[in-house]
């Protein structure tokens with residue numbers, strides 16, 4: 178028997194799965210079963226180690242990509258012969274020097290462009306990259322322009338439209354956006370037209386006729402992507418206009434909507450490839466505030482543009498201060514916190530509070546009003562007239578705060594917004610960047626504060642469960658909020674593929690303002706093991722636990738069967754939540770969902786890396802900042818506001834084992 182078992186073990190080492198299937202007898206079965214488990218653990222451990230290696234290789238790849246970009250830039254500066262690409266396809270359309278030629282003011286249209294800039298648009302000078310973009314599109318180059326929100330992308334097609342004959346076709350995703358633009362152009366006496374599903378027949382006819390009329394006054398014609406996808410009549414008029422050389426340029430606003438990988442995919446944008454196919458000689462200008470290089474590559478394919486020039490302005494808005502605060506679970510305390518901020522720090526200053534849902538918009542604005550703040554809700558289900566009224570009153574400064582869902586988004590262009598507070602985290606970093614970017618468009622200091630709450634992760638998770646990459650993107654946002662050891666800007670920079678130096682932040686985020694020496698690395702292995710035990714118990718009972726039930730069981734509360742034989746935690750609630758988030762971000766836990774006709778439920782389950790916690794040598798740690806340790810100031814506060822509010826800072830493990838290194842990492 179003994180010999181058989183040893184032989185069996187040896188055989189098992191070689192082919193564990195086959196052996197497990199061969200087992201038949203009682204004793205052999207239990208020994209075999211035990212060995213299979215041991216083998217499985219080994220495999221899981223090795224997989225865990227591989228994953229760590231992969232993640233450090235990926236990090237190294239990121240660093241090398243940055244260095245490569247920096248070196249390429251150097252080469253380009255030295256001479257045109259050395260390189261050949263600036264398109265997102267990786268094949269340079271123009272060298273840096275060639276691109277710089279497009280900053281010159283001596284093109285045939287330059288005088289006229291300068292005249293329109295000053296006389297028509299009433300602006301003193303171009304902002305960075307605007308002149309280059311104007312000259313490139315006027316030279317018939319296909320162009321992708323990635324420029325932070327509020328920097329003036331629209332001018333890059335509106336001004337060329339005035340310097341050309343014929344008209345510019347502008348594809349824009351939202352009717353409200355187009356209406357704002359129409360209002361703006363009307364105020365500057367620039368003739369433009371708009372076509373959408375609710376245009377009257379007569380209006381549509383007038384605009385379509387104008388398309389092929391060389392004497393038409395319209396310099397810009399705005400259409401929705403649906404219109405292009407669905408109206409054969411429109412396509413045939415555009416075809417005629419193209420042949421008459423009157424369709425001079427196509428501008429695709431919010432071009433990232435083409436890609437499923439972008440943060441705002443719109444199916445009708447997928448069909449816009451027809452424009453370049455039918456009108457190959459018409460230059461296309463795609464505009465976006467937020468697109469990673471893979472999203473741009475996808476857009477190139479979808480729009481059928483080959484090797485467009487891509488101009489990317491730095492995403493870094495140096496006047497914006499980024500901060501993450503912990504959300505108090507008591508909603509009254511939390512609301513007081515926001516109200517105090519608005520009344521004291523942002524007294525009489527304009528701002529936005531972004532919330533998760535329509536109900537939150539109404540509730541939070543009402544509660545702020547009760548605290549004597551002039552706040553109004555804004556969400557998609559409001560009457561359009563009410564929306565316009567709130568928007569107008571806020572723009573005119575008669576309402577201090579708009580409490581809004583993401584419906585208050587594209588096209589919001591108020592220059593003196595001093596704060597954007599997120600009552601709930603955004604669903605992705607792209608979304609957060611865009612929403613927070615509504616602050617400080619006048620280049621004056623402004624604050625972007627996100628309140629990060631444990632329960633919100635799961636509320637949003639159930640909302641994005643059907644979206645492509647929805648969960649991954651949400652976890653990136655959670656990581657942005659959860660970390661206390663990486664500059665907030667650097668996390669965004671990596672996300673947008675921008676080369677980043679630590680000093681680029683200029684201490685304009687809470688992490689860079691905090692004292693590095695206050696960070697400590699806490700070993701959370703034992704805590705994580707306790708969590709795993711509870712979830713294993715749940716699995717053995719064929720149960721799933723919501724985050725709330727898991728926390729309850731871990732704290733020694735709730736149904737006894739959920740915690741039979743498991744240890745209770747001594748951690749405070751926020752600390753325990755921090756451990757769960759860390760485990761989720763690192764793959765020790767994973768999300769699971771169940772659907773009913775009315776709602777989606779969220780559960781936490783054991784993740785792929787959970788078995789690693791069985792090994793005595795495997796450690797898991799987390800960077801932490803002790804409560805009340807940090808005193809940072811924000812730029813727009815004026816009087817050096819102390820931010821050492823223990824309630825709003827990250828969790829601490831006062832009695833937990835600590836390691837010296839101030840850095841988040843896993844150790845084996």
Ligand SMILES: Nc1ncnc2c1ncn2[C@@H]1O[C@H](COP(=O)(O)OP(=O)(O)OP(=O)(O)O)[C@@H](O)[C@H]1O
Nearest residue numbers: 300302303304326327328329330331332466588590
């Ligand atoms: N050269 C300039 N100098 C000063 N202000 C400018 C200049 N160019 C544009 N602006 C102003 O900047 C504001 C934002 O412009 P615009 O709406 O084009 O931004 P955007 O980049 O399209 O933003 P979003 O991504 O939110 O749509 C407008 O009020 C515009 O008049």
